[in-house]
Amino acid sequence: RVHGPDDSQNVVFEEVKPLLTSLLDGYNVCIMAYGQTGSGKTHTMVGSQPQRSLQGIIPKAAAELFRLISEKPAESHTVEVSVMEVHNNEVFDLLVPDDGGLRRDVVTTSSGTSQVTSLTYKPVCNAAEVMQIIGSVLKLRAQCPTRIHANSSRSHLIVTLTISSNSRSDYLSIQPADCSVPKRTCSTPPTGSGGVRAAAAPTLMPATHSAQFRTKLQLVDLAGSECVGMSGVSGAALWEVSCINRSLSALADVLGALAEQRPHVPYRNSKLTHLLQDVIGGDAKLLLMLCVSPTQRFLTESLHSLALGTRARQVQKDLPRQKSATLKETSTNQKPD
Numbered sequence: 001r002v003h004g005p006d007d008s009q010n011v012v013f014e015e016v017k018p019l020l021t022s023l024l025d026g027y028n029v030c031i032m033a034y035g036q037t038g039s040g041k042t043h044t045m046v047g048s049q050p051q052r053s054l055q056g057i058i059p060k061a062a063a064e065l066f067r068l069i070s071e072k073p074a075e076s077h078t079v080e081v082s083v084m085e086v087h088n089n090e091v092f093d094l095l096v097p098d099d100g101g102l103r104r105d106v107v108t109t110s111s112g113t114s115q116v117t118s119l120t121y122k123p124v125c126n127a128a129e130v131m132q133i134i135g136s137v138l139k140l141r142a143q144c145p146t147r148i149h150a151n152s153s154r155s156h157l158i159v160t161l162t163i164s165s166n167s168r169s170d171y172l173s174i175q176p177a178d179c180s181v182p183k184r185t186c187s188t189p190p191t192g193s194g195g196v197r198a199a200a201a202p203t204l205m206p207a208t209h210s211a212q213f214r215t216k217l218q219l220v221d222l223a224g225s226e227c228v229g230m231s232g233v234s235g236a237a238l239w240e241v242s243c244i245n246r247s248l249s250a251l252a253d254v255l256g257a258l259a260e261q262r263p264h265v266p267y268r269n270s271k272l273t274h275l276l277q278d279v280i281g282g283d284a285k286l287l288l289m290l291c292v293s294p295t296q297r298f299l300t301e302s303l304h305s306l307a308l309g310t311r312a313r314q315v316q317k318d319l320p321r322q323k324s325a326t327l328k329e330t331s332t333n334q335k336p337d
């Protein structure tokens, strides 16, 4: 679907909305904005606050997620937020109090999933809390003025909403090694680092009675792809551009390997692709928003973005989980819903 300059944020979000129901069905979901610098990625993902009609995908997705959860039995789901940036191929936890973000490692767990070590997770009970937390750390994000964009982001921003469900599921569930979801009533607002916990390694398990499963929604505002000649940067900013372009190439390589169904997918070639491993490929659902400038001056960059989109469309998702097969596995000691 192509959205023109006159399409509102609400119209764009209507396209995105159906994807969010998959989260409560046990799928990981990623919504990622890609495009050249200044093309509207932050506008698309974050938008302008607090005017609701100008809000981007992140606040709208958070609101929709909590609306969907409100239709489920009370206290059947809990949500936690974490915010990271990838800057100069290093991952920073932006929710570390009183700091410009602490450097973190990305590791692959024994079950083959990616995990950011000691990442901060904050429990949240509604979209306003999510946006309050994100709003308080957005100023920490690396920025640098360029010839093309005065407020250009120099890092990839990754907002993760982790949903833990205690409800009975017919699907294969993602079971964390550490199942301790922080207990907190929704009447208590988050304070400081309270309720913060370290990451737990998720593994695929057959669903059982009252199974607890975790899925994640990753909302990614990528740094812009950039032609150095046009942006006119030098010195440290030039190194930033080089890191941005290399990580975006790594993303293209991963999508290329998945599209061609190659046996080896080079997730570990950059921190960005390594930490997004669980939401790119497998049976996760990835939506790529390509932001493209309407001006002829940026034709080369626009074609480059469209080429990445073409590659992403060629990726075949793993077969969806077979409900009947899963039920068979779980039917020995329980009746399915």
Ligand SMILES: Nc1ncnc2c1ncn2[C@@H]1O[C@H](COP(=O)(O)OP(=O)(O)OP(=O)(O)O)[C@@H](O)[C@H]1O
Binding pocket: 005, 035, 036, 037, 038, 039, 040, 041, 042, 043, 044, 149, 151, 152, 153, 154, 222, 223, 224, 225, 291
């Ligand atoms: N569809 C749009 N409608 C109105 N304003 C827009 C739209 N897209 C972008 N803008 C405006 O254009 C400017 C650049 O957009 P934005 O900051 O989202 O670019 P970006 O792709 O995130 O750039 P960078 O990669 O350099 O960080 C901002 O002032 C933003 O408000």
